[in-house]
Amino acid sequence: MNEKAFQEFYSEDFSHCYGCGTQNKEGYQIKSYWEGDESVSYFEPKPHHTSIPGFVYGGLIASLIDCHSTGTGAAALYDEEIKAGNKPEFYPRCVTASLLVNYLKPTPIDCVLELRAKVKELKGKKVIVSVNLFAKGEVTATGEVVVVRVPEGWKP
């Protein structure tokens, strides 16, 4: 596992996301790393992140899958730049075009959640990311996320 998370390679302008921005002090600050050809992230839900008592609310699961996927897409696009002989200062920033989450079973809240993702397709500015979310060793939700690179030079 690398020392620095994908999200630590975003430029300051793109580090304010509630889900994954290192500058958003009230947000989840999720962190993603390569582990071989998979990207991983770990998140411990707070007790108030509940749906039905004992279980994680679906919106958090969707948020984790979303931000872990935009991070994975950004890291994959950065790797393409490196392969092409470029050396950008920051990771590109991706936004979500579509997010599909399948909730297979209730996700227990009293554990660290593990997200493992793979790049399913990378073409131009678009990356499709597949995600499994594990709780206590079981896959409780899966995701498929289409992310798109923010155009070069675009500023918020």
Place this chain on the structure above:
Amino acid sequence: MNEKAFQEFYSEDFSHCYGCGTQNKEGYQIKSYWEGDESVSYFEPKPHHTSIPGFVYGGLIASLIDCHSTGTGAAALYDEEIKAGNKPEFYPRCVTASLLVNYLKPTPIDCVLELRAKVKELKGKKVIVSVNLFAKGEVTATGEVVVVRVPEGWKP
């Protein structure tokens, strides 16, 4: 518009959701109402609910679409019970089987978001809900959510 929101008809056991539980003091407490054959909900994002500065983060949009849809499914199933001559004390509680969100354009954060949903299909315990999310009069995201009724008598 009715005076009481769908979520105020959930039993206490099912009122702890971070997205829509009336008992979750740290949550979004989203409220949904019928308006003709559409269900509506309004939500004002906080400044920290950002993605890229100026825009709402996708996880919040997914959360609003999710909880508004489980509420709409519950209300629709309750109406079926009434048509069948029953008069349950509470709304049934639905959970999400799958959530699809299409992000059509960036959603501005400095406004009240409006969700409008319709029941696309209702069959047995399953309801499919279609949602449009409006910001400043424009549809910026759409959702399709499959929700399923929690079995009668199930307790958290």
